[in-house]
Amino acid sequence: MAALDRVRVSDPAELAAQGALFDPDHALLDAVPPAGDYRCRVFKLGGNGTAMAEFTRYPDDQCRIDTNGGVSKFYKITGAQRQSGTIYPDSPSRAVFLGTLSLADEKRAMDYDRDDVRNVAGYFERVGEGRWRLVFPRPQFESILDVIELVPLK
Numbered sequence: 001m002a003a004l005d006r007v008r009v010s011d012p013a014e015l016a017a018q019g020a021l022f023d024p025d026h027a028l029l030d031a032v033p034p035a036g037d038y039r040c041r042v043f044k045l046g047g048n049g050t051a052m053a054e055f056t057r058y059p060d061d062q063c064r065i066d067t068n069g070g071v072s073k074f075y076k077i078t079g080a081q082r083q084s085g086t087i088y089p090d091s092p093s094r095a096v097f098l099g100t101l102s103l104a105d106e107k108r109a110m111d112y113d114r115d116d117v118r119n120v121a122g123y124f125e126r127v128g129e130g131r132w133r134l135v136f137p138r139p140q141f142e143s144i145l146d147v148i149e150l151v152p153l154k
């Protein structure tokens with residue numbers, strides 16, 4: 001809520017333009033996205049430090065959801081910060097994500113719990129027809145809230 005409050009002051013039009021994506025009370029059934037390739041957009045809300053704005057939207061990246069034996073995994077394939085890990089069903093409208101963060105030109109993700117700075121925890125919610133968000137409260141770098149929007153590639 002603190003990140004949203006800060007963006008409401010600094011960039012209310014940007015916040016409003018994304019509709020349900022930033023509405024914390026809006027979550028639909030089917031929180032786990034189906035297997036496939038996705039267009040991902042990363043938003044960083046609430047600048048953490050002097051180098052980040054209160055609202056930053058990055059160019060589109062590529063992401064993938066794989067499912068094997070009933071277990072779903074998320075991979076952010078492109079971008080300077082790439083999360084990867086496992087999706088755990090939690091409730092009909094929310095799924096928990098635990099994973100790690102790869103940076104810059106690193107080729108392989110670390111194992112979860114090997115480095116506290118690289119561990120990431122968040123949650124998936126569906127916010128529209130063919131639209132999900134992956135939310136990271138209090139990430140390690142740059143912001144106080146990261147949101148990744150996922151939309152299936154056609």
